Structure formats: structure tokens, C-alpha cells
Amino acid sequence: MLGALTILLVFQLVGETISRGLGLPVPGPVIGFILLLAALLLRRGVPEELRTTATGLLTHFSLMFVPAGVGVMVHLSRLRDEWLPITVALVLSTLLTIGCTALVMNWLMRRFSHKEKA
Amino acid sequence: MTPRLTDIWVYLSTTPLLGLTVTLLVYQGAYWIYKRANFNPLLNPVPTSVAVLVVILTVTNTSYQTYFDGAQFVHFLLGPATVALAVPLYPQLGKLRRAVIPVIGALLAGGVVAAGSAVGIAWLLGASDTTLLSIAPKSVTAPIAMGISEKIGGLPSLTAVLVMVTGVIGVISAKYVLNFLKIGDHAVRGFSIGLAAHGMGIARAFQVSEEAGAFAGVAMALTALASSILFPLLLWLFTP
Numbered sequence: 001m002l003g004a005l006t007i008l009l010v011f012q013l014v015g016e017t018i019s020r021g022l023g024l025p026v027p028g029p030v031i032g033f034i035l036l037l038a039a040l041l042l043r044r045g046v047p048e049e050l051r052t053t054a055t056g057l058l059t060h061f062s063l064m065f066v067p068a069g070v071g072v073m074v075h076l077s078r079l080r081d082e083w084l085p086i087t088v089a090l091v092l093s094t095l096l097t098i099g100c101t102a103l104v105m106n107w108l109m110r111r112f113s114h115k116e117k118a
Numbered sequence: 119m120t121p122r123l124t125d126i127w128v129y130l131s132t133t134p135l136l137g138l139t140v141t142l143l144v145y146q147g148a149y150w151i152y153k154r155a156n157f158n159p160l161l162n163p164v165p166t167s168v169a170v171l172v173v174i175l176t177v178t179n180t181s182y183q184t185y186f187d188g189a190q191f192v193h194f195l196l197g198p199a200t201v202a203l204a205v206p207l208y209p210q211l212g213k214l215r216r217a218v219i220p221v222i223g224a225l226l227a228g229g230v231v232a233a234g235s236a237v238g239i240a241w242l243l244g245a246s247d248t249t250l251l252s253i254a255p256k257s258v259t260a261p262i263a264m265g266i267s268e269k270i271g272g273l274p275s276l277t278a279v280l281v282m283v284t285g286v287i288g289v290i291s292a293k294y295v296l297n298f299l300k301i302g303d304h305a306v307r308g309f310s311i312g313l314a315a316h317g318m319g320i321a322r323a324f325q326v327s328e329e330a331g332a333f334a335g336v337a338m339a340l341t342a343l344a345s346s347i348l349f350p351l352l353l354w355l356f357t358p
Contacts (some may be wrong), residue, residue: 069168072172106303
């Protein structure tokens with residue numbers, strides 16, 4: 001577990017260094033994520049220890065959103081002032097996003113999946 | 119007796135121990151309720167925990183900064199957890215390769231609608247610039263959405279809240295929207311939930327099927343990747 005955690009932190013650190021060093025818009029952990037995916041492809045497999053640690057960490061993924069979420073208390077007055085645009089925008093936009101994504105993907109699946117098989 | 123208790127409180131309230139312990143206790147309580155309620159999306163543990171913690175902090179007159187000194191240890195794990203998302207994505211690469219055109223098409227369409235409609239509707243209804251910049255990455259997974267928000271000039275902590283509310287709306291409504299549109303394919307159902315409702319969508323999709331969950335994971339990862347490149351680029355293009 002310690003080894004796997006170190007691997008994850010090293011990839012994050014390298015990602016962070018690349019992001020800051022080159023002034024890239026992509027956050028460090030995302031670069032770390034891409035680099036780890038590339039490393040797994042080169043290695044042609046996931047080491048067992050890394051798989052266990054990653055699964056364990058991602059099981060509690062939602063817990064990690066809590067401290068930032070409590071930050072809502074700092075924004076209560078803004079939310080009170082702008083509750084209408086925020087609520088309408090979030091609800092409508094989420095419904096539209098699910099619908100449009102599904103329709104476009106469904107349509108493209110029918111058009112392209114069969115062609116590739118042939 | 120009373121002054122002693124006060125002394126203990128004064129000591130504890132300034133150490134990180136209290137914030138961290140309370141976060142873990144509250145979350146596990148919220149998760150227990152969620153599990154007892156058969157994983158009803160309305161009782162997702164994140165909004166429950168946040169609500170309880172805000173009440174506790176308000177009642178004890180504790181500032182967010184003091185609380186965060188302890189809770190930051192949990193917050194810190196978002197970084198390595200984001201890197202760890204590469205692990206569940208790896209076994210899905212083959213499946214993904216076979217559906218590469220539909221996935222890219224859906225990613226572009228969904229991404230544009232997610233950010234465009236949120237900003238557009240909020241703007242029409244008179245939201246402030248800071249809110250517009252904070253709401254734009256609302257469908258992206260929280261750690262990355264917060265990074266984007268910070269880079270483009272929004273408020274990361276406000277974005278985190280908006281992302282979470284989006285996740286809750288997504289997991290509650292997805293089933294009805296997809297059934298209404300008569301979408302039967304689990305890959306498509308999973309992908310649209312993951313794109314619109316990030317990590318919460320993935321958890322929901324895995325309850326339906328392995329295939330839906332896998333495609334939700336792919337959608338979240340690709341949305342995160344594409345938006346962390348495109349958002350700052352768009353802002354750079356449109357800022358005089």
C-alpha cells in the first residue's frame with residue numbers, strides 16, 4: 001500500500017511540476033493521471049498492489065468532496081442573492097446534458113459500430 | 119467543572135484533530151443512512167455530510183478556516199485519487215477503442231451543452247460574472263472542476279458546491295430522461311450519466327450494470343481531460 005501510494009504521489013508530483021513548469025492550463029493531477037495511464041499501457045498491465053490501493057482510495061472518493069463542500073458556508077450570501085439563476089441553470093443544464101449526450105452517442109453508435117465490424 | 123471543559127474545548131478547537139475526526143464521523147453516519155435507505159440518490163452522503171457539518175460549525179461558532187486546517191488531510195487525497203482514476207480506466211481501453219467515434223462525438227456535444235447551457239441560462243437570469251465562471255465546469259469531476267475554476271477566475275469552493283448539486287440532480291433525473299428518450303444501450307446510458315454527473319454518476323451507473331459503470335468512468339475521465347485543456351484555452355481566446 002505504501003509503495004502504491006508513493007507511485008500515485010510521484011505521478012502527481014511530476015504532473016504538478018510539468019503543469020507549473022510549462023505554465024500549462026491542465027491541473028497537475030490530470031497530467032499525473034495521463035502519465036499513469038501511459039505507464040500502464042507501456043507496462044501492459046496494472047500491478048496488483050496499485051490496483052488494490054487505487055480501488056480502496058476511489059471507494060471513498062465522495063468523502064474527499066466533503067471538506068470543499070463545507071466551503072458553501074462561505075458562499076451562503078451569494079447563493080441567497082443568486083439562487084434563482086443558479087438553480088434553474090443547474091437543473092435545466094443537467095437534464096439537457098444527459099439528453100443531448102445520449103442522443104448524439106446513440107445516433108453515432110448506429111452509424112459507425114456496424115461499419116467497423118464489417 | 120465548566121471552566122475545565124472550556125479549557126479543553128479551547129485547546130481542541132485549535133488542533134487539526136477535531137476537524138478531521140468530525141469529518142470522518144459525520145461522513146460515516148451519512149453513509150450509514152444512505153446504505154439503510156437502499157442507496158436512494160436523494161440521500162447521497164456528500165450533501166448530507168456537508169449540511170450536518172455546516173450546522174455543527176455554525177452552532178459552535180467555528181470558522182471554515184479553522185475547520186479546514188483539520189479537514190485538509192482528507193481534501194489532499196483528491197490529488198492522488200484523481201491520478202488513481204487511470205487504474206479502472208485501463209481495462210476499459212479495448213471497449214473504448216471500438217466505440218471511439220460515438221464517444222468523441224458524444225463528448226464534444228455533451229461538453230458544449232453542459233458548459234454552454236449552464237452559463238447561458240445563468241447569464242440570461244442575471245447571475246454575476248464570478249458565478250458564471252464558477253458554474254461553467256459544473257459537470258466536471260470536483261478536483262478538476264475546482265482547478266479549472268481557479269485557472270479561469272471563478273471561486274473553487276463555490277464550484278465544488280455547484281458540482282455536487284449537479285451530481286445530485288444528475289443521479290436523480292438520469293433514469294427518467296433516458297427512459298423518456300428510449301435509450302436502451304447501457305454503454306450510452308452510462309456515458310451520459312458520467313459526462314453530466316461525474317463521480318456520483320459513476321457510482322449510480324455501477325448499480326445498474328458493469329457496462330454502464332465502465333462507460334460512466336470513461337465519460338468522467340474524458341470530460342475531465344477535455345475540459346481542463348479547452349476551458350483555459352477558450353478563456354484565453356475570448357479575453358482581450
